[in-house]
Amino acid sequence: MTTPRRATKSAGKNQPVVLITGASQGIGAAIALTFAQEIPGVRLALVARNRAKLQAVAKACLAAGGTGLPPRESHSASLGSSRRTTGRETRATTVEAHAFACDVSNERSVTALAKAVTARFGAVDVLINNAGSFAGAPLTGMSVATFDQMIAANLRSVFLVTRAFVGGMKARRRGDIFNMSSIAGRIAYPGGAGYSAAKFGVSGLSQVMRAELREHGVRVCCVYPGATVSPSWAGSGVPEERMMPTEDVARAFLDIYRLSRRTVVEEIVLRPQLGDL
Numbered sequence: 358m359t360t361p362r363r364a365t366k367s368a369g370k371n372q373p374v375v376l377i378t379g380a381s382q383g384i385g386a387a388i389a390l391t392f393a394q395e396i397p398g399v400r401l402a403l404v405a406r407n408r409a410k411l412q413a414v415a416k417a418c419l420a421a422g423g424t425g426l427p428p429r430e431s432h433s434a435s436l437g438s439s440r441r442t443t444g445r446e447t448r449a450t451t452v453e454a455h456a457f458a459c460d461v462s463n464e465r466s467v468t469a470l471a472k473a474v475t476a477r478f479g480a481v482d483v484l485i486n487n488a489g490s491f492a493g494a495p496l497t498g499m500s501v502a503t504f505d506q507m508i509a510a511n512l513r514s515v516f517l518v519t520r521a522f523v524g525g526m527k528a529r530r531r532g533d534i535f536n537m538s539s540i541a542g543r544i545a546y547p548g549g550a551g552y553s554a555a556k557f558g559v560s561g562l563s564q565v566m567r568a569e570l571r572e573h574g575v576r577v578c579c580v581y582p583g584a585t586v587s588p589s590w591a592g593s594g595v596p597e598e599r600m601m602p603t604e605d606v607a608r609a610f611l612d613i614y615r616l617s618r619r620t621v622v623e624e625i626v627l628r629p630q631l632g633d634l
């Protein structure tokens with residue numbers, strides 16, 4: 358854990374606090390930008406291990422804040438986005454965004470994160486458990502260390518971070534939790550011993566969370582995306598056009614969050630229009 362960095366000046370204290378893990382790039386960064394664009398005054402807690410990249414995302418969120426428009430081309434490019442704009446839009450400075458460097462698979466690190474986020478923002482309204490990583494190998498070729506790392510980054514992290522922040526939601530009888538699974542958490546693929554097992558685990562953990570938390574006003578949504586353009590696909594040779602843009606996946610989070618509190622979207626499956634890879 359490192360000290361949070363102040364990224365903007367003004368913020369609405371009544372605006373939602375949205376914590377996004379894995380916000381330093383890819384889908385997590387796109388979710389941060391989408392919430393920054395669409396919710397004036399949103400307070401973003403951006404979490405990942407790479408502090409410099411988080412700070413770049415925080416800056417992009419500030420630039421995009423409250424405009425309802427995508428960020429400038431330079432930001433989009435660095436975040437793996439495929440959208441392009443002129444960069445001449447008027448920008449509001451009502452968003453607050455802070456970088457919290459943390460390994461979300463490490464219990465002590467997450468305890469320190471909870472302390473730092475609570476001190477800066479108070480309780481979290483929306484928790485987006487997006488952090489994850491992928492390493493594939495056949496069952497007999499996968500090292501124990503790689504298997505453990507897949508479980509830690511993709512599943513243990515969801516348990517640790519949720520446990521750290523759900524108390525505030527229960528106390529206020531309101532909250533939203535999004536857990537990032539994958540199509541690989543619904544369909545088994547060869548080579549997915551660690552990743553697929555973890556993402557199936559995210560599905561089961563999400564169901565337990567929902568069963569325990571619905572009476573406390575907390576909605577739990579498990580998200581199953583297929584192939585999405587992000588740095589995790591770098592060097593794969595798969596053309597971007599074959600995958601979903603991060604903005605579409607991010608938009609789904611926002612739209613689900615905005616529904617009436619009488620409705621919960623329990624699961625959402627997003628696939629490239631041409632199907633799985």
Ligand SMILES: NC(=O)c1ccc[n+]([C@@H]2O[C@H](COP(=O)([O-])OP(=O)(O)OC[C@H]3O[C@@H](n4cnc5c(N)ncnc54)[C@H](OP(=O)(O)O)[C@@H]3O)[C@@H](O)[C@H]2O)c1
Nearest residue numbers: 379381383384405406407460461488489539584585587589
């Ligand atoms: N892209 C896809 O096609 C796809 C499809 C289905 C599901 N997903 C899931 O969607 C999520 C985001 O995917 P992505 O493609 O955007 O991945 P990505 O580009 O590799 O980004 C992963 C993010 O997670 C963070 N992270 C990884 N391990 C962490 C740890 N131990 N502690 C804190 N942060 C950690 C990374 O930041 P640091 O390295 O700075 O920590 C980074 O911000 C993942 O859970 C992934 O499994 C992706």
